[in-house]
Amino acid sequence: MMSEGAEKNPSKSPAPVVASVADLQVHFQSKRGIVHAVDGVSFDIHDGETLGLVGETGCGKSVTARSFLRLVPKPPGIDAGGSILFRPRTTCDACEGRGCESCHQTGRVSAGCSACSGKGCSECVQSGEETLDLMQVSNSRMRSLRGDRIAMIFQDPGKALNPALTIGSQIAEVFYQHRSAEVLDAANVDVSGIDPGSLLLKRQAAQQSRTIERTLLKIPPLRSRRNQITAAVDDMVADALAETQIANPRKIMQRYPHELSGGMRQRVMIAQALACNPDLLIADEPTTALDVTVQARILELIHELQQRRQTAVLYISHDLSLVRRICDRVAVMYAGRIVEISDADQIFQDPRHPYTRGLLAALPSATQSRGKLAAIEGTVPELVDPTPSCRFSGRCPNEVETCARFDPHLQSVGDEHSVACFIYHEPPEGSGGRPTLAARSS
Amino acid sequence: MQIRDYILRRLMVLPILIIGTSIIVFALTRIGGSPVGIYLSHEMTPAQVAEIEARFHLDEPVPVQYFYWISGVVRGDLGWSGVAAAPVAEVFPNKLAATMELAIASGLVAVALGIALGTIAGARRNRLPDHIIRIVAVSGASMPMFWFAILLLIVFWVNLGWFPLGRSDPNIFASIAHPTGLYTIDAILAGSFKAFVDAIWHLVLPAVALGYGATAIIARMMRSSLVEELQEDYVDAARAKGLPERLVLRRHARRNALIPTVTVIGLTFGFLLQGTVVAEIVFRWPGIGRWMAAAVLRGDQATIMIYVMFTSILFLVVNLVVDVVYAYLDRRVVLGE
Ligand SMILES: Nc1ncnc2c1ncn2[C@@H]1O[C@H](COP(=O)(O)OP(=O)(O)OP(=O)(O)O)[C@@H](O)[C@H]1O
Ligand code: SF4
Ligand SMILES: [Mg+2]
Ligand SMILES: [Zn+2]
Ligand SMILES: [Zn+2]
Numbered sequence: 001m002m003s004e005g006a007e008k009n010p011s012k013s014p015a016p017v018v019a020s021v022a023d024l025q026v027h028f029q030s031k032r033g034i035v036h037a038v039d040g041v042s043f044d045i046h047d048g049e050t051l052g053l054v055g056e057t058g059c060g061k062s063v064t065a066r067s068f069l070r071l072v073p074k075p076p077g078i079d080a081g082g083s084i085l086f087r088p089r090t091t092c093d094a095c096e097g098r099g100c101e102s103c104h105q106t107g108r109v110s111a112g113c114s115a116c117s118g119k120g121c122s123e124c125v126q127s128g129e130e131t132l133d134l135m136q137v138s139n140s141r142m143r144s145l146r147g148d149r150i151a152m153i154f155q156d157p158g159k160a161l162n163p164a165l166t167i168g169s170q171i172a173e174v175f176y177q178h179r180s181a182e183v184l185d186a187a188n189v190d191v192s193g194i195d196p197g198s199l200l201l202k203r204q205a206a207q208q209s210r211t212i213e214r215t216l217l218k219i220p221p222l223r224s225r226r227n228q229i230t231a232a233v234d235d236m237v238a239d240a241l242a243e244t245q246i247a248n249p250r251k252i253m254q255r256y257p258h259e260l261s262g263g264m265r266q267r268v269m270i271a272q273a274l275a276c277n278p279d280l281l282i283a284d285e286p287t288t289a290l291d292v293t294v295q296a297r298i299l300e301l302i303h304e305l306q307q308r309r310q311t312a313v314l315y316i317s318h319d320l321s322l323v324r325r326i327c328d329r330v331a332v333m334y335a336g337r338i339v340e341i342s343d344a345d346q347i348f349q350d351p352r353h354p355y356t357r358g359l360l361a362a363l364p365s366a367t368q369s370r371g372k373l374a375a376i377e378g379t380v381p382e383l384v385d386p387t388p389s390c391r392f393s394g395r396c397p398n399e400v401e402t403c404a405r406f407d408p409h410l411q412s413v414g415d416e417h418s419v420a421c422f423i424y425h426e427p428p429e430g431s432g433g434r435p436t437l438a439a440r441s442s
Numbered sequence: 443m444q445i446r447d448y449i450l451r452r453l454m455v456l457p458i459l460i461i462g463t464s465i466i467v468f469a470l471t472r473i474g475g476s477p478v479g480i481y482l483s484h485e486m487t488p489a490q491v492a493e494i495e496a497r498f499h500l501d502e503p504v505p506v507q508y509f510y511w512i513s514g515v516v517r518g519d520l521g522w523s524g525v526a527a528a529p530v531a532e533v534f535p536n537k538l539a540a541t542m543e544l545a546i547a548s549g550l551v552a553v554a555l556g557i558a559l560g561t562i563a564g565a566r567r568n569r570l571p572d573h574i575i576r577i578v579a580v581s582g583a584s585m586p587m588f589w590f591a592i593l594l595l596i597v598f599w600v601n602l603g604w605f606p607l608g609r610s611d612p613n614i615f616a617s618i619a620h621p622t623g624l625y626t627i628d629a630i631l632a633g634s635f636k637a638f639v640d641a642i643w644h645l646v647l648p649a650v651a652l653g654y655g656a657t658a659i660i661a662r663m664m665r666s667s668l669v670e671e672l673q674e675d676y677v678d679a680a681r682a683k684g685l686p687e688r689l690v691l692r693r694h695a696r697r698n699a700l701i702p703t704v705t706v707i708g709l710t711f712g713f714l715l716q717g718t719v720v721a722e723i724v725f726r727w728p729g730i731g732r733w734m735a736a737a738v739l740r741g742d743q744a745t746i747m748i749y750v751m752f753t754s755i756l757f758l759v760v761n762l763v764v765d766v767v768y769a770y771l772d773r774r775v776v777l778g779e
Pocket of ligand 2: 353354355390391392393394396397398399400403408420421422423435
């Protein structure tokens with residue numbers, strides 16, 4: 001078992017920001033009105049850190065996560081505003097992605113802003129690095145980021161793998177989509193010519209072949225070259241699977257998803273997600289659907305790979321004790337908003353928001369797992385056409401009349417620690433009283 | 443189990459099923475009375491009738507008659523067709539070819555078109571293409587076939603005169619050799635463009651009448667299963683890998699959506715075969731369907747027997763093909779269990 005905090009990022013100086021969510025609002029059209037599933041969420045993810053996103057079911061965690069990849073179905077989803085700025089990295093030239101001194105063993109280096117060539121301008125928010133707004137980029141750019149720079153692991157690996165395709169051919173797709181030049185390189189296939197054969201092979205390596213082209217590629221002169229490509233991709237797939245400590249990658253590649261156990265499938269998903277060494281990994285409750293016995297091992301695997309590659313991870317869970325084990329920072333979400341965000345140790349030692357306090361009080365004990373979030377009295381409010389108010393009002397022990405009429409906003413209460421509650425910041429002019437922490441509830 | 447072993451095992455029980463079917467059908471047709479009427483004419487004397495009955499063993503008990511019949515079938519003697527006024531074995535291949543040509547043409551078009559339309563509708567759910575295809579599908583599945591066939595006949599043959607009746611222009615048909623019996627294929631083999639156009643021209647109306655319903659059924663099934671598949675997690679996972687929408691649809695969703703559709707295609711085949719009778723009567727197509735209809739009306743039992751035997755074999759084979767295709771598409775299926 002991992003010791004508390006010992007393996008977490010030791011450096012306290014904030015690493016560069018890889019993704020920055022600002023006032024994200026995602027709504028859904030429904031018969032009863034507009035559901036404000038995500039209603040003004042803001043947070044940053046730093047390079048190489050694990051950020052935990054916790055909250056009760058239906059509070060908008062998955063919608064937030066899916067927004068990074070623009071996978072929220074529209075309709076019924078509506079982009080209601082906000083931005084997700086993302087700074088993609090490129091492969092380190094010095095080590096070709098294997099990891100070296102200059103790239104801090106990550107194999108990735110930041111890409112310069114093309115508008116200001118690194119000096120800092122408005123387009124890159126003065127960072128000097130290439131900056132994209134994931135809500136605005138073109139569809140083709142979005143596609144090039146998906147699976148390459150931003151990857152995702154889903155909750156149920158049994159459903160996230162296509163039952164009709166072999167494991168190997170599913171992972172291979174990532175390489176065909178994002179590494180076709182490397183594939184051709186590794187396969188030693190010369191496609192520099194402009195003859196039809198080279199063009200066909202180039203399209204094959206990028207998974208662009210139509211049925212008729214694939215038939216042509218089965219004819220002898222092209223067939224051996226096509227087989228070289230397939231073999232090169234197979235090697236890459238086997239390597240990716242080996243990374244996740246799968247014993248016999250070559251054999252697993254031939255299998256279909258239903259032939260594997262749940263834990264094995266999740267390893268496959270992890271291998272697929274990390275295949276291109278992404279800058280950001282989104283893990284949406286990756287262990288919830290698994291047997292309790294394999295949960296810990298999958299969690300450890302994600303943590304270990306994250307440590308080795310220094311990939312930033314957005315780890316979504318409704319299990320606080322689990323988040324505590326692997327996260328550097330934690331954001332607590334409630335009814336479409338972030339109510340508290342802070343360093344993990346800080347939030348567990350000194351929770352500020354009444355909701356967070358309630359959650360922690362509900363945990364059986366700090367080290368014992370299996371504490372679930374539902375132990376606070378009352379139910380999550382309807383998110384249909386909400387009026388300005390603290391979303392926790394109605395359930396909050398510290399609530400005063402002001403809380404039901406105005407929106408609290410995230411306010412810094414200390415080093416990298418912010419809370420959205422009127423206990424910690426002045427309510428707007430003309431409101432009634434201000435809540436206080438009457439009694440320490442924990 | 444290996445697919446090959448499964449096919450062999452199924453093929454081994456085929457003869458038993460065929461013999462069983464033949465006994466049942468033979469017994470049923472004999473319940474309807476002696477088939478002797480088809481061989482008689484008004485001028486015959488009772489002695490002559492008795493002589494004919496004895497010649498065809500019709501005076502023997504039914505099990506013995508069955509024995510004579512089945513041993514004839516084994517020797518290639520399928521009996522005498524009163525309707526065609528010729529031995530069944532002689533007429534059957536040509537009529538069968540005509541019917542198969544019609545069934546295969548409309549079947550292939552129905553499968554290809556049904557899957558294509560269903561895919562378009564499912565992928566563009568609740569948008570204009572979906573609405574248009576839905577109208578086509580609902581009308582195709584609910585219109586009685588004979589009515590639709592007659593409608594086509596009235597509009598395109600009676601009023602507009604764009605398409606002919608029958609299977610061919612006799613002169614053109616006679617101008618080429620017929621090694622396969624399928625007019626379109628024979629025309630291609632003979633290299634005769636004129637014959638090929640003639641074949642297609644005659645095929646259009648009956649094939650459309652026959653294939654419309656099947657197309658509609660397949661399209662509806664394809665659409666609904668595609669809509670369902672597109673909501674699965676693996677579709678989003680495929681998108682999350684960076685796959686373009688075209689590949690998400692073709693490589694991932696459509697393949698799985700085909701699984702339930704294949705079963706429906708298998709069922710549609712029966713629908714198609716049944717429809718050939720109507721289509722052949724309406725469009726004067728010289729196939730077994732029309733022959734069969736006449737045989738039933740006139741008690742031509744030799745013809746009925748062969749038709750029923752043949753369709754049961756066909757159904758068994760189609761079911762086998764459906765099983766194998768299903769197992770190929772759905773890897774979770776274990777054949778033979
Ligand atoms: N496809 C959709 N159509 C309509 N509403 C949706 C859709 N997806 C999400 N929502 C709405 O968004 C809200 C938040 O959903 P989300 O899936 O983000 O919750 P979650 O925090 O991930 O919960 P869980 O822990 O159950 O996964 C839901 O309550 C629902 O009302
Ligand atoms: S703002 Fe009011 S209701 Fe909301 S958490 Fe703070 S005290 Fe409770
Ligand atoms: Mg969720
Ligand atoms: Zn490097
Ligand atoms: Zn810049």
